Amino acid sequence: MFGKKRVAIVGAGLTLFRRNLKETGKELCYEATKMALDSAGLTLKDIDSVAFGSAPDAFDGIHMKGENMIDSAGGWRKPFSRVFVGGGTGVFTANAGWWHVASGLFDTCLVVAEEKMSSCYPHPAHAFTTIFDPIMSRPLGTTLIWIFALEMHRYMHRHGIKKEQIALVSVKNKKNALDHPCAQLGANITVEDVLNSEIMCWPVQRLDISPTSDGAAALVLASEDVAKKITDNPVWIDGVGWCIDSTYWTNRDLYYPDYVEYAARMAYRMAGIKNPPKEIDVAEPYDPFDYKELHHMEGLLLCKKGEAPKLTEEGVTQRDGDLPINPSGGLLGVGNPIAAAGLMKVCEIFWQLRGEAGKRQVPGDPRTGVAQAWGDLMQYGSVIVLRR
Amino acid sequence: MSIEKISDPRQVRHWPGHMEADYIYTHGIAGERFFKEIKENGRITGTRCKHCNLVYVPPRIYCERCFEKLEEWIDVGTKGTIQTFTVAYVDIDGSKLKQPTTYAMIKINGTNGGLLHKIGEANLKDVKIGMQVEAVFKPKEEREGSVNDIKHFKPVK
Numbered sequence: 218m219f220g221k222k223r224v225a226i227v228g229a230g231l232t233l234f235r236r237n238l239k240e241t242g243k244e245l246c247y248e249a250t251k252m253a254l255d256s257a258g259l260t261l262k263d264i265d266s267v268a269f270g271s272a273p274d275a276f277d278g279i280h281m282k283g284e285n286m287i288d289s290a291g292g293w294r295k296p297f298s299r300v301f302v303g304g305g306t307g308v309f310t311a312n313a314g315w316w317h318v319a320s321g322l323f324d325t326c327l328v329v330a331e332e333k334m335s336s337c338y339p340h341p342a343h344a345f346t347t348i349f350d351p352i353m354s355r356p357l358g359t360t361l362i363w364i365f366a367l368e369m370h371r372y373m374h375r376h377g378i379k380k381e382q383i384a385l386v387s388v389k390n391k392k393n394a395l396d397h398p399c400a401q402l403g404a405n406i407t408v409e410d411v412l413n414s415e416i417m418c419w420p421v422q423r424l425d426i427s428p429t430s431d432g433a434a435a436l437v438l439a440s441e442d443v444a445k446k447i448t449d450n451p452v453w454i455d456g457v458g459w460c461i462d463s464t465y466w467t468n469r470d471l472y473y474p475d476y477v478e479y480a481a482r483m484a485y486r487m488a489g490i491k492n493p494p495k496e497i498d499v500a501e502p503y504d505p506f507d508y509k510e511l512h513h514m515e516g517l518l519l520c521k522k523g524e525a526p527k528l529t530e531e532g533v534t535q536r537d538g539d540l541p542i543n544p545s546g547g548l549l550g551v552g553n554p555i556a557a558a559g560l561m562k563v564c565e566i567f568w569q570l571r572g573e574a575g576k577r578q579v580p581g582d583p584r585t586g587v588a589q590a591w592g593d594l595m596q597y598g599s600v601i602v603l604r605r
Numbered sequence: 606m607s608i609e610k611i612s613d614p615r616q617v618r619h620w621p622g623h624m625e626a627d628y629i630y631t632h633g634i635a636g637e638r639f640f641k642e643i644k645e646n647g648r649i650t651g652t653r654c655k656h657c658n659l660v661y662v663p664p665r666i667y668c669e670r671c672f673e674k675l676e677e678w679i680d681v682g683t684k685g686t687i688q689t690f691t692v693a694y695v696d697i698d699g700s701k702l703k704q705p706t707t708y709a710m711i712k713i714n715g716t717n718g719g720l721l722h723k724i725g726e727a728n729l730k731d732v733k734i735g736m737q738v739e740a741v742f743k744p745k746e747e748r749e750g751s752v753n754d755i756k757h758f759k760p761v762k
C-alpha cells in the first residue's frame with residue numbers, strides 16, 4: 218500500500234451533459250456534489266476537505282473560477298484546492314483527492330469537477346487559441362482541430378491504420394451512450410456516417426469529434442476505517458499516476474503517448490498490476506476524438522502499439538467483449554465538459570465495479586478497472602486504478 | 606435530478622460579455638536571436654546541449670532534460686522532413702475556407718526539433734509523410750521577425 222491510509226470511493230454523482238444548460242457552473246457543481254453525498258448517505262458536515270478540478274478559466278469566462286465554485290463544491294470554510302492540468306484535470310482531481318486522504322491529513326474528501334463550455338461564445342474553440350505559443354504557433358492561425366489532425370495522421374501513418382477502423386470507435390461509443398441517462402450524443406450511427414461527415418481538417422471529420430458540453434461530476438472519498446462504516450460496498454483507489462512530456466510537441470513523435478505509458482506504469486506499480494490486459498476488467502480511456510481511444514489503449518498498455526484498431530474490429534472492446542472499453546459511451550457519446558468528462562470516467566468505473574451501471578453494466582463481475590484522461594498540449598496523462 | 610434538457614437555446618437567458626484583457630508578448634532571449642537570424646540572414650538556428658547531444662529547434666536557453674544552460678548556437682539549414690500533416694477545410698468557426706490549407710509538422714534535418722508551418726508550391730495529392738521540404742523566406746524587406754517570415758515550406762526538387 219502506498220500512502221499512510223488506504224482510500225475508498227463511497228459515493229458518486231453526475232449531472233446531465235448538454236450544450237447550453239440553463240444552470241450556472243455553480244449550480245451544476247451543486248447538483249453533482251449533492252448527488253454524490255446522498256449516494257453515500259452523508260452530509261456536508263461529514264466532509265473534511267475538497268479537491269476541485271476545472272479546465273481553462275476561459276471556458277466559463279470567470280477568471281479564477283475555482284474560487285467562484287467553492288461554495289457549490291461543498292468548500293465553505295473547508296480546506297479547498299483547485300487542481301488544473303488541462304484535459305487531464307478530471308482524473309487528476311480524483312488523484313488529488315486520493316492524496317488528501319492517503320496522506321492521513323483528512324478522513325474524507327469531496328472530489329468535484331466542472332466545466333461550462335457553452336459560456337464561451339460563439340464557440341469554445343476560440344478559448345483554445347490562446348493555449349498555443351504566442352510567438353511560434355499562433356501567428357500561423359493554429360486551431361485545436363488541426364493539431365489533433367496532425368497527431369491522428371501520424372498515428373495512422375506509423376501503423377497503417379485506416380479511417381474505417383478508427384470510425385468504429387465513434388460508432389461503438391455513441392451506441393453505448395444510448396444507455397447512459399446523462400448522455401448528450403447517444404446515437405445509432407454507421408462507419409459510413411462517420412466517413413461521410415464533414416471534413417474539418419483531414420483526417421478529422423465531424424463525427425470523429427466529441428461535442429461542446431456543460432456538466433459536473435463528483436465523488437466522495439473516505440479512508441479505510443471511515444469507509445467501512447459508510448458502506449459495505451467500497452471501491453478502492455489502488456493506483457494513481459500522472460506524467461507530463463515536453464511542451465515542445467514539435468520535438469516529439471506523436472504516434473505514441475509515452476507520457477500516458479509512464480503515468481500508467483506509476484499507477485500499475487502502486488496497484489501491483491503486472492499484466493494489464495489480463496488483470497484489468499474494464500477501462501475508460503480518454504476519447505475526445507475517436508482515434509484517441511485507440512492511442513490511449515496502447516499508452517495504457519492494454520495492448521501492443523498499433524494493435525488497438527484490430528481489437529476494436531474484433532469486438533473485444535464492446536461492452537460484452539473480453540476487454541470493454543468506454544462502456545459509458547465516453548466523451549464521444551456522453552459528452553465532453555472537459556474536467557467533468559474525465560471525472561465521469563472515474564464515476565463509471567466506480568458504478569461498474571459496484572454492479573450499479575444498469576443497462577451499461579459489463580458482464581463478468583468486474584473487479585478491477587482503470588480510467589485515464591489526457592490533456593495540456595498533447596503531453597499530459599493521468600491514470601487511476603480502482604478495485605472492488 | 607432536476608436539470609431539464611434544453612434543446613432550444615433561446616430558452617436560455619444569457620448576457621454576452623467580454624474579458625477586457627490584451628497582451629503584448631516578448632520573443633524572449635532565445636526567440637529574439639532566432640527571429641533576428643531569420644529576418645536578417647534567412648537562417649534557421651538551434652541550440653545544442655552537449656551533455657544530452659540534442660539540438661533544440663526552436664532554440665532554447667536551457668535543456669529541459671539536464672537543465673544545463675545552452676550557449677552553443679548552430680545554423681541548422683533550411684531543410685526538413687514532414688512528420689505529419691493536415692489539410693484544413695474549415696476555419697475556427699467551422700466555416701469553409703476558400704482554399705484548403707496544408708499544415709505540417711516539419712522535423713528540421715539533423716536536429717531533435719522542428720517547426721509547424723504551411724506547405725506551399727505543392728500539389729495536395731503529392732504531399733506525403735516523410736517528404737523532404739525546405740523553407741521559403743519572404744523577401745528580406747518584408748520580414749518582420751515573425752514565424753511568418755517563412756512563407757511556407759516547399760518540396761525539395
